[in-house]
Amino acid sequence: MRRLLLKIHDRFISLYIIIAFFVLWEVAPKIGWADPNFVPPFSRIVAEARKLTFLRLFIEASVSLKRIFIGFTAASIVALPVGFILGGAFPKLEKFLKALLKFLSQIPPFILFPVFVVVFGIGEKGIYTVIFWSAFWPVMFTTVAGVQGVDPLLIKSARSMGANNITIFFKVIIPGALLSIFTGMKTAMTMSFMMLIGAETLGADSGLGWLIHNSQSMGFIPRIYLAVILIAGIGLAVNYTIQWLEENIIIWKEAGHDKAI
Numbered sequence: 001m002r003r004l005l006l007k008i009h010d011r012f013i014s015l016y017i018i019i020a021f022f023v024l025w026e027v028a029p030k031i032g033w034a035d036p037n038f039v040p041p042f043s044r045i046v047a048e049a050r051k052l053t054f055l056r057l058f059i060e061a062s063v064s065l066k067r068i069f070i071g072f073t074a075a076s077i078v079a080l081p082v083g084f085i086l087g088g089a090f091p092k093l094e095k096f097l098k099a100l101l102k103f104l105s106q107i108p109p110f111i112l113f114p115v116f117v118v119v120f121g122i123g124e125k126g127i128y129t130v131i132f133w134s135a136f137w138p139v140m141f142t143t144v145a146g147v148q149g150v151d152p153l154l155i156k157s158a159r160s161m162g163a164n165n166i167t168i169f170f171k172v173i174i175p176g177a178l179l180s181i182f183t184g185m186k187t188a189m190t191m192s193f194m195m196l197i198g199a200e201t202l203g204a205d206s207g208l209g210w211l212i213h214n215s216q217s218m219g220f221i222p223r224i225y226l227a228v229i230l231i232a233g234i235g236l237a238v239n240y241t242i243q244w245l246e247e248n249i250i251i252w253k254e255a256g257h258d259k260a261i
Helices: 002-011 013-027 042-052 054-089 091-105 113-120 124-148 152-160 165-199 208-218 221-260
Strands: none
Touching: 013 042, 042 054, 042 221, 054 091, 054 124, 054 165, 054 208, 054 221, 091 124, 113 124, 124 165, 152 165, 165 208, 165 221, 208 221
16 A cells, blocks of 8 residues: 555655645735735636636637648648758768857847747747747758768668668658757647747737736736646647657567567
């Protein structure tokens, strides 16, 4: 029984800190550790959620998730082939473009907001472009690094056994680069959520980022915290989903590789 309790304790130990955080959030404004006008008790955030209703929050969250999904997916669809081409097919081209790509990746999307508005207009296209720009670089660079990190001996061994380029790509290069690619995707998803708030100020009339911007303009402080909590919670859930896929896919690949050996 004691071992079972210790196992449960170890599994949920991280929850204790989260619970303590929300308890402190509730208590601090009430005992004068924080100004309740700017840091309202957590119970006021919960009351604000009830006031807005679950349906309203679900709609706003769904709009934001749709934008992130489209921007992130488009970025991945472009970044993955570019990464494979630069990392494996044309390594000399990667060396030639490396400095330029590094330079472009250092430009924050917020600085490019006016450019995106001029080129794509105010609204959905501008929002998608900001998220695309944020997610593209982590996926592309980690794909290049993953391809370049594949052991050349594995490729030579595959060729010696008669494998063609297509077989090597799907059986050696992709499995070898998966860990790096998933790392880039998790980083890209985090960047997408970070840019969401700013992106949804580009003429949006819905979404969690717009809710924060609108609440700030109207002086609804609890509503700002509510939207931030929702964004953080959704972002965490999405990253855990990607991590789960990473663990299961890579384990499946390793199991298949071991069975083949």
